[in-house]
Amino acid sequence: MFKRSKDNKIERNQISYHSMRDTSLIRLFILPTIILLVVINVFPLFWSLILSFSNYSAKMLTQWGENPEMIGGVNYSRILADPDMWNKFITTAKYVLLSVGGEMILGFGLALLIQLKFKGREFITTLLILPMTMSPVIVGLMWRLFYNPNWGMFNYLLGLGRIDWISDPSRNLYSIVIVDIWMWTPFVMLLSIAGLSAIPQYLYEAAEIDRASWWSKFRRITLPIVYPILLVALIFRTMEAFKIFDLPMGITGRGAMAPPLIAMHLYNISFVTWKTSYGSAIGYIILIVIIAITSIFIKYLNKAKQ
Amino acid sequence: MAEIVRKKKNITRYFVIFIIIVITIIYLMPFLYIIYTSFRPWTDILEYPPKIVFKPSIGSYIRIFTSRTVYPPGEKLTEEEMANLSWYERIVYNETNEEVIRIGDLPRRYLNSIIIGVASTAITIILGTICAYGFSRFKVRGKDDLLFFILSTRMLPPVVVVIPVFLMFRFLGLTDTHIGLIILYTAFNVSFAVWVLKGFIDEIPIEYEEAAMVDGYTRFQAFRMIVIPQAATGIAATAVFCFIFAWNEYAFAFLLSRKIAQTVPAWLPYQMGVLGYDWGAAAAGTILFLLPALIFTIILRKHLVRGITFGAIRK
Known part of the structure; x- marks a missing residue:
């Protein structure tokens, strides 16, 4: 996905530019960005790794140059041995599965429906993509009002009684899933539309002549061509859903009634109880899980592209 | 026979349109509800x-x-x-x-959001455009690796770097300052900007610059007078994206700003108690905050696919 095939023409021109020897210009153009990224992203990443092997707390007043005690992998082994942590990872996995699954199905279905050419199609698509660029925490706040059991409209419109969607721990994970699906279905829809519009029309015409059924057209033409783009959507959504933080913060806040999602837990550990090193270790475990999941998807993606 | 088939097709067509409209209305319900609440x-x-x-x-x-x-x-x-x-x-x-x-407190927070959003977007676009131009036009050693590195910094979950960034900011005294959040948002947007802008600049034929440089333009002049105007639409679209990201960002703003540099997302959700559960005011604040992003989304809709996939998919 991330490596574009090289255009021969550009390659040729680049060689001719190289002979002009503007290497100093290259540095001038590229280095500022690289330096900024190293300072703000790479340096903290390594710092975090070192912290995760120590017993530092940001509340301790350490002198500059005085290093916190290194305790090896104790933080990691404590996390892995903690059943509560496992519970949090499982809840997060459930969240990812439900929300991303829902988004993929609904988004692709919506894209198929909206394939139909009709007047006002552009307008409808624009209306549908609006939730996507809203701030997640504000979307959460908006839904908190909408869900409110006493005067919110959600229960009223669905004809439900006064169901508490926010502070009931057995339910509020699902209410966040609903909002996540609401917010990100347009993302999958938009990518699917882009994928569907790339299918050459003559394939369907040929299938029409062969009197292929709707289902076999879908299975043999539509799905294989859209598949890579659906995988891209899946990768993006999984990564985002796994580290979900702002949406639940807007809906439930991070109090005792909040669902046990891993990123929220990390904030509580690091900035409420100030176990900085322990939090860093959790962060690293999250990073490893995300990298593992996405590299599996990317493997599928590369296979699909061949 | 053909008549019947056509009629049947027409009926399904209207049925599908009807379903799409119903879905759209259901979809907009939470949003309509907030508008409604804010005016009650x-x-x-x-x-x-x-x-x-x-x-x-x-x-x-x-x-x-x-x-x-x-x-x-x-x-x-x-x-x-x-x-x-x-x-x-x-x-x-x-x-x-x-x-x-x-x-x-709202006008102040709103102003903070605008200052931080605009400043970080401006810096991001300047850095991103020249960097993208460098990657697009020069033969850079290890180009693919460097580009992948740039992208990977964006994919990094904030939860991993948030602790060291917090410590770093505290040490440098950047907590609760505009400049701190501007630097942070610039760093998080620049990788995105480089990727999307590189796509836009790649589309400009290199012959234009070559012709200009044969005519005696320096490389900088060629960049400024040929490439920038040609890529203007792409640059504008990227800028709008960066602004929306900065405008919406919550996790860092929540952690690194308390009062002086606090942005709206870090402030608004916590007003419920302060306002004595004034749901109307919360809804009004939500509308005022969402409005700029909504307007930008509508302007941007043609470039949206390209933006959300970091330029990987072009329509």
């Missing part, structure tokens, strides 16, 4: 089941903009005092029996 007068907000027909009031918008105190119970303003009140004070008095004491 104070006295009906807590009514259940909600009234559909009501007299709209902008009281909620005034309340989110102001700080007020409640008049002592039983105390009534005289006719003369009423006449001295300005229009917004009169609305507040009539609705909630409160006195406006000063401008509230």
Whole structure:
């Protein structure tokens, strides 16, 4: 996905530019960005790794140059041995599965429906993509009002009684899933539309002549061509859903009634109880899980592209 | 026979359009509800089941903009005092029996959001454009690796770097400053900008610059007078994306700003208690905050696919 095939023409021109020897210009153009990224992203990443092997707390007043005690992998082994942590990872996995699954199905279905050419199609698509660029925490706040059991409209419109969607721990994970699906279905829809519009029309015409059924057209033409783009959507959504933080913060806040999602837990550990090193270790475990999941998807993606 | 088939096709067509419209309306429901709540007068907000027909009031918008105190119970303003009140004070008095004491916290937070969003977008675009140009036009050693590195910094979950960034900012005294958040948002947006802008610049034929440079332009002049105007649409679209990201960002703003540099997302969700569960004001604040992003999304819709996939998919 991330490596574009090289255009021969550009390659040729680049060689001719190289002979002009503007290497100093290259540095001038590229280095500022690289330096900024190293300072703000790479340096903290390594710092975090070192912290995760120590017993530092940001509340301790350490002198500059005085290093916190290194305790090896104790933080990691404590996390892995903690059943509560496992519970949090499982809840997060459930969240990812439900929300991303829902988004993929609904988004692709919506894209198929909206394939139909009709007047006002552009307008409808624009209306549908609006939730996507809203701030997640504000979307959460908006839904908190909408869900409110006493005067919110959600229960009223669905004809439900006064169901508490926010502070009931057995339910509020699902209410966040609903909002996540609401917010990100347009993302999958938009990518699917882009994928569907790339299918050459003559394939369907040929299938029409062969009197292929709707289902076999879908299975043999539509799905294989859209598949890579659906995988891209899946990768993006999984990564985002796994580290979900702002949406639940807007809906439930991070109090005792909040669902046990891993990123929220990390904030509580690091900035409420100030176990900085322990939090860093959790962060690293999250990073490893995300990298593992996405590299599996990317493997599928590369296979699909061949 | 053909007639019947066509008729049948037409019926399915209208049916699908009908379904699409119904879905769209259902989809917009939460948003419509917030608009509706923000315009309801104070006295009906807590009514259940909600009234559909009501007299709209902008009281909620005034309340989110102001700080007020409640008049002592039983105390009534005289006719003369009423006449001295300005229009917004009169609305507040009539609705909630409160006195406006000063401008509230929202304008300040809103201004912070604008300052941080605009400044970080400007820096991102300057850095991103020249970097993208460098990657697009020069043969850089290890180019693919460098580009992948740039992308991977964006994919990094904030939860992993948030602790060291917090410590770093605390050490440098950047906590709760505009400059701190601007640097942070620039760093998080620049990788995105480089990727998307590189796609846009790649599309400009290199022959234009070559011709200009044969005519005696320096590389900088060629970049400024040929590439920038050609890529203007792409640069504008990327800028809007960066602004929306910065405008919406929550996790870092929540952690690294308390008061002076606090942005709207870090402030608004915590006003529920402060406002005494004033749902109308919360809804009004939500609308005011979402509006810029919504307008930008509508302007941007043609480039949206390209933006959300970092330029991987071009329509």
